[in-house]
Amino acid sequence: MLAVARTFAIVGVDAVPVDAEVDINRGLPSFSVVGLPDAAVRESRERVRAAIVNSGFEFPLRRITVSLAPSDLRKAGPGFDLAIAAAILVASGQLPASLLGDWAFAGELALDGRLRSVRGVLAMADAAGPDGRRGIAVPEADHADAALIEGLAVAPLDSLSALAALGRGQVPEARSNGADARQSAGKEAALPDLAELRGQPALRRGLEIAAAGGHSLLVVGPPGSGKSLAARRLPSILPPLSGSEAIEVARIAGVAGATRPPRSRLVRPFRAPHHTISPAGLVGGGTPPRPGEISLAHRGVLFLDEIAEFPRAALEALRQPLESGEVTIARARGALKFPARFQLIAAANPCPCGRGESDPRCSCSPEQVRRYASRVSGALSDRIDITLSVGQPDAEALAGDRPEGSAAVRRRVLAVRERQAARLGDARTNADCDGDELRRTAALGRGGLQALRLAQRRYALSGRGWARTLRVARTFADAGASDTVGEQHVLAALALRDRPEAG
Amino acid sequence: MACAGCLRRGLLLRELAPRIAQSVDRRTGARARDLLALDDASLRRAVGAGVGGGGGVGELRAELRSAGCWAGCRHESDWPEAIALLGDSAPRALFGRGARERLSLLAGRPTVTLVGSRRASPYGLDVAASLGRELAAAGLPVISGMAFGIDSGAHRGALDGGGLTVAVLAAGADRPYPRARAALHREIVREGLALSELPPGTGVCRWMFPARNRLMAALAEITIVVEAAERSGSLITAEMAGDCGRGVGAVPGPVNSWRSSGTNKLLADGAAVIRDGQDVLDRLLGVGARSVVAEGPAPTPDELAVLDAVEAGAAHADGIASASGLDPDRAAASIAALELSGYLSADRSGALRRTMLPAPGGGPR
Numbered sequence: 001m002l003a004v005a006r007t008f009a010i011v012g013v014d015a016v017p018v019d020a021e022v023d024i025n026r027g028l029p030s031f032s033v034v035g036l037p038d039a040a041v042r043e044s045r046e047r048v049r050a051a052i053v054n055s056g057f058e059f060p061l062r063r064i065t066v067s068l069a070p071s072d073l074r075k076a077g078p079g080f081d082l083a084i085a086a087a088i089l090v091a092s093g094q095l096p097a098s099l100l101g102d103w104a105f106a107g108e109l110a111l112d113g114r115l116r117s118v119r120g121v122l123a124m125a126d127a128a129g130p131d132g133r134r135g136i137a138v139p140e141a142d143h144a145d146a147a148l149i150e151g152l153a154v155a156p157l158d159s160l161s162a163l164a165a166l167g168r169g170q171v172p173e174a175r176s177n178g179a180d181a182r183q184s185a186g187k188e189a190a191l192p193d194l195a196e197l198r199g200q201p202a203l204r205r206g207l208e209i210a211a212a213g214g215h216s217l218l219v220v221g222p223p224g225s226g227k228s229l230a231a232r233r234l235p236s237i238l239p240p241l242s243g244s245e246a247i248e249v250a251r252i253a254g255v256a257g258a259t260r261p262p263r264s265r266l267v268r269p270f271r272a273p274h275h276t277i278s279p280a281g282l283v284g285g286g287t288p289p290r291p292g293e294i295s296l297a298h299r300g301v302l303f304l305d306e307i308a309e310f311p312r313a314a315l316e317a318l319r320q321p322l323e324s325g326e327v328t329i330a331r332a333r334g335a336l337k338f339p340a341r342f343q344l345i346a347a348a349n350p351c352p353c354g355r356g357e358s359d360p361r362c363s364c365s366p367e368q369v370r371r372y373a374s375r376v377s378g379a380l381s382d383r384i385d386i387t388l389s390v391g392q393p394d395a396e397a398l399a400g401d402r403p404e405g406s407a408a409v410r411r412r413v414l415a416v417r418e419r420q421a422a423r424l425g426d427a428r429t430n431a432d433c434d435g436d437e438l439r440r441t442a443a444l445g446r447g448g449l450q451a452l453r454l455a456q457r458r459y460a461l462s463g464r465g466w467a468r469t470l471r472v473a474r475t476f477a478d479a480g481a482s483d484t485v486g487e488q489h490v491l492a493a494l495a496l497r498d499r500p501e502a503g
Numbered sequence: 504m505a506c507a508g509c510l511r512r513g514l515l516l517r518e519l520a521p522r523i524a525q526s527v528d529r530r531t532g533a534r535a536r537d538l539l540a541l542d543d544a545s546l547r548r549a550v551g552a553g554v555g556g557g558g559g560v561g562e563l564r565a566e567l568r569s570a571g572c573w574a575g576c577r578h579e580s581d582w583p584e585a586i587a588l589l590g591d592s593a594p595r596a597l598f599g600r601g602a603r604e605r606l607s608l609l610a611g612r613p614t615v616t617l618v619g620s621r622r623a624s625p626y627g628l629d630v631a632a633s634l635g636r637e638l639a640a641a642g643l644p645v646i647s648g649m650a651f652g653i654d655s656g657a658h659r660g661a662l663d664g665g666g667l668t669v670a671v672l673a674a675g676a677d678r679p680y681p682r683a684r685a686a687l688h689r690e691i692v693r694e695g696l697a698l699s700e701l702p703p704g705t706g707v708c709r710w711m712f713p714a715r716n717r718l719m720a721a722l723a724e725i726t727i728v729v730e731a732a733e734r735s736g737s738l739i740t741a742e743m744a745g746d747c748g749r750g751v752g753a754v755p756g757p758v759n760s761w762r763s764s765g766t767n768k769l770l771a772d773g774a775a776v777i778r779d780g781q782d783v784l785d786r787l788l789g790v791g792a793r794s795v796v797a798e799g800p801a802p803t804p805d806e807l808a809v810l811d812a813v814e815a816g817a818a819h820a821d822g823i824a825s826a827s828g829l830d831p832d833r834a835a836a837s838i839a840a841l842e843l844s845g846y847l848s849a850d851r852s853g854a855l856r857r858t859m860l861p862a863p864g865g866g867p868r
Contacts, residue, residue, distance in 0.1 A: 202820030205831035220852045221819075350852030358625050358818060358854040360760035365622050366652065373851040389853025391819040454843055476832065491836035495820065499849045 001025075003091035006104040006133065007083035008124040009075050012329075012336040013255045013291060015120060015127035019069045020080060020105075022087035027063030033084075035068030038076045047078070047109045048085045055113035055160040060092040076288055079118040082107035082137065085160055095167040103155060103166065104128045107139040113160040115139035120255040122247065125149045137166065143174045145254055148247055148265075191236040191267060195405040196229070199397025203230055206388040206496060208409050211237045212416035213475030214429030216322065216344035216383060218307070218498070220376070221390035222354050227347035231303045232270065234345055236406035237413050238301070240266045245299050248339065252298055256291050269300030271342075275309035283317045284338050289329045294321055297342035307346040308375040315379035318344070322383045343431075346384070348376040377498055382464045385431060385472050387498040412479070419478045430474045435467045442474045447487030455494050469493045507560040509576035509595035513702045514563055515543055520701070522550035524708040535710035536717055540591035563702060570677040570703040573603045581607040588721045588747035594700040600676045601696040608667055609644055609722060613787040616646040616723035616744070618716075618737040619653025619730045624762045625850045627730030630754050631656030632663070633859035634729065637780025637795045639666025643787070646671060646723050648715065649684055649691070653729045653737070658691055668695040671719045673711035677703040716740040717747075724787055725750035727777050731765035738765050741774070750786070752777040779859060799844050799860045805829060809837040810846060810857065818854040 001024045008015040031045045052059045066084055068075050083105040089095040106124050108116040117139050125146035128136040135153025138146045143156035155166055156174040165172065197204055203219070207230055210217040219227045241249060246265050253269070273282060273293040284292035294302055304310060321327040325341035350356035351364045352372050364372070377384070420429050423441055433441065444452070452469060455461055461469065470485070472493035477485045516523075516539075526549065527535050541549055567574055575582060576596040583606070586593050599606065615638050619627060631653045635645050639661035647654040649670040661668035670691045674680055676699040679688035691697055700718060701711065716739055720726050726744035728751075731737045741751045752775035756763020770776060775786060780795045802810060805827075812826035824834040838855065841847040845860045 199825065200821040201824045202831045202834065205835075206820075350850075350854065356850070356852050356854050358850050358852075358856060360624070360757045360762070362624075369851060387853060389819050389849075389855075390821060391854070393821065397821075397825055451843075455839075480832075488832070488836045491839040492832050494839035494842075495835035499851060499853055 001091040003087040005083040005087040010120040015123040020083040021067045022091045023065045024091045029061045031064045033066045035071040036074045050111040051109040051113040078108035081109040099167040102134045104136045117141040119257045121145045122254040123251045193406045194233045199393040212413045214431035215385035218346045218384045218387045225390045231345045235268045235270045237409045271297040272303040279314040279317045282314045291338045294340040295338040298339045302342045304346040386496045416478045443484045445484040445486045448485045448490040451487045451490040505574040505576035512595045517705045526550045527710040535714045536592045572703045583609045599698045601692045614644045614723045616719045616726040617657035621652040623652035628656040631729045632660035635660025636664035639664035670697045672699045673715040674707040675703040675705045717743045720744035727752040733764045805837045
């Protein structure tokens, strides 16, 4: 007897359909799995056998061959358990064949037959949609993920024995159903609010401009100057994720095994890897390749605190993704692409001792400061649009009135984003513009051009420096609802430049 | 043309440089300037060198030509008389790069030596550059040693001010030391002079720095220490200036900064207080005889508010916006405008400070 169950393997951040073909035939009782299985897939034999027996089914004492097709694709992980078990039960006549025609399967089996959660269910559900089947059967724990795909039936199973009911056409009720999952996704979890950033009007405004134009940002200041406090509040003033963006984000998180609570589905991801991270951990890698922090920050914010402490190789690896919005992991078997369109915010001390060379207590030599500054800006300086310099706010400033909260700032950010989208199309921001497009669209006024020319002479601005200043100036103009970029906008942008020429 | 006898002394020093380096010993107190005060034969004996040796003067003249250098000796008319203040240790010849005529500009007019720490603070750099600029613009030659920090700031300021600046180098005048100042060296040679007591091609030894310092001290009417910690070599220059009867001045610094402890001590010991170029001009030429020119463009009301905030101690846009009451965008635009017009400068981390450029109608002082 032969039966075929549909399941999925995760390749990169995509799910690829895999058929679990089961043949039960005469011969000495045996149970083998072919089709490039890894250790976890081979061990699936033990889990499937025990789960079938402990769920009240009968394990056929015959020669059982499982082939996972396509057979040249490496299979990894325990996610094929449920499909193999279902195909065995159908092949041995214990469940009706219609079960396999109606449903795809994903899930890991416990020895007592309960189902355990697997990585990448959302990607699998997404791939199951265009499959012609009614829906996908998944572990109950993963139901909320799968339910994000509209128009797809999802059968949440608590254990293998629930397959019997599903075979009779009874779809189990989820403890929380899909509509709930979608609805609660619409409400946002409370985020850290910008109102807590007191006494630092320029830092708040810099953050707002960065959010409005999608600019990458470096904050330089001594310890205690509110750098990471500010960075953690960036997601709260960014526009919420759109439905399809939320699914992209959840897919990547699911594949990486990092689940996001349903209530924060529309919140932009915020990732803050420690500086001891390896280049592979940051941009993705490993065998099989898994997405790195920059892909987990896709459509969201990547915060690199103490950027000078990151290994240079890791920062170099960020250059290509910052430009193209995706990262390519090249392997002998072919290249994988992970999405990585994130907004970078970095923080650094002003010098190795942290006080800053203008502080009389600073004990760093000019050479140390120079070396430190080159580590800060070295690898990424031409990819960072805005540099904000902050000091420790004084007690008086901290005791001031409660400033504007995130909601009000975000409304302005949204309006500025709309202006950019109207000019550039396609939900693009000023930060996405290269030099040519900028020249065409920025509408640099006379006064603005003069200021930019003066700065170019005075600071020996490179072509990239010119473009960076113009991009930020364009955002200031958009924030002021101005069609042309004027002198004030260029000057405000110049104040947010990095200053490698100093000292 | 420099006479052969004086040139021979230069050749001797070049030949004996490594031996002098061995003889100079901090523990025994043997000092380069004492050795340099000896006549040729005694010097050879003192450093344990045999008689004779050394290339000929003719070869040295050829070397000078190929290195683009010239030599001047004490028997020539453009020789700076002030060198004689060094007594027995006075060099008999100087080797230089840059237009020879400029050497005579050092005589018969007040000159200033600016020295200070290589590990200078942004404050020290600002003051050095602004003193260099103001004095050079007022027509005073500015002498310094082209080291990192204060020295470079002083030369750069003098070049900006469009005046004469002279780098007195420890080793050969043809080779920039430190190497990282090669660009500055080129500019100084083009606009001013690079001088040395040692012939071109001499390698750098430690003893040459205090030896060079005595030249800087003697050449200028006043030696001003811009910023120095308590054990800085520039304090030795000040001491030498005092020894040969020249003036000593110092720029006051924050009393809680170790970088200024040396200059503050000089002031406590009676050095002239130098706050700006005007203080120097008043001292050398008489009060009110000549005044420092150059002030910046008139600031706008926004810019004035920002300047007030910076002068009151705000170094970052946050503090400036809070103190000036301007909204952050206007504050940012004014900061950038003030940087462009030279009223503000920033360190590498973006911390802002007021430069010494006076504003029309009453500056920051």
